[in-house]
Amino acid sequence: MGKIVGGFWMPHDPVMFVAPEAPPKEQRDRVWGLYEDCARRLAELEPTAVIIVGCDHYILFGTHCLPRYLIGTGDVDGPIDRLPGLNREVVDNHEALARHIVAHGEGQGIDWSVARSFTVDHSFSIPHQLVVRPAERLMGRRLPSIPVYLACGVDPFIRFERAADLGRQIRGAVETFDADERVAIIGSGGISHWVGTAESGRVNEDFDREVLAIGERGDLVALCGYRDEEILERGGNGAMEIRNFACAMAAVPNARGEIIGYEAVPAWVTGLGFLQLIPQEDAQ
């Protein structure tokens, strides 16, 4: 029987790669250090697989096909977007577990859209290359990683409750998998940022710290209680990605959060929040 051993919330800010020296040195060093901290924490969980919950930024999917939720069950590579310092590479997927999540979902009213051969974007690759790859080096072995994409950037957006449903279904699938898998799940995104709008560069630290406090309490009801209008007003269109946080939190059994760090970085147009989701039976 498999197990969700923990999870994380972390950002996927491409501006870190486009303009790496824009923020003050001390601040940018802290942010890179937070990713290193996440990698160390991930390795300590001794996972055998990772699920990264990202979202399209109107690059992967066009008006002809806009999936609310999708899982990569086969070949994976990426990222599709070229960012300095982020390698385009083949990703080890856990195809058997990904296919099991799809099959298990069919019995739960969850009909996954499936990508049998998939090129991810930076929302997967930044956590993968900054956290999963270093964790692999710390553990001395590979960590196959499954991409899950929720509609956060392009409407019709996935509902929060559906994002949470998916997290619970992923947990159920892992727990019925026929191997002793230890799975960690990463909710990639957020927190406040305005993408392509006149407010781009604004960061709302109050909103960000409110979201992190919700994560710390493990309050999935409060997280799913945000209305889109409020998120757009207080956190920007980029903050719609906190749906990924809901999916990750719901996947972790009785999750409570531990804030790893937070930096408001206007020069990188984002409030960058890092949190570990700890199964309650393992919490201090």
Added chain:
Amino acid sequence: MSRNVLERVLWQLSVERAAKERFREEPRKFLSRFALSPEEVDMVVDFDVAALQRLGVNPMLTMGFWQELSPSRDMRLYKERLGATDNRYAGFSAALKG
């Protein structure tokens, strides 16, 4: 309501190399095969990102379109065109398109 067509056009212009080339060579001829009004064609040709966003076009697409194909690609000018009137939110914006 042409929002869907405008998003289809801008998505193609952001991610498809052949579409970008045809648009650079003859923008109005490229746009003629889409169900766009003359005003909407002008918005695209003139990179009127504010008008496009007022019609509901996703800001990620207007930004990508601007960064890929506008004459200057300057993000400060992009934000000025959107009506940003001060430098409160000055900063860097992502080059998201591959």
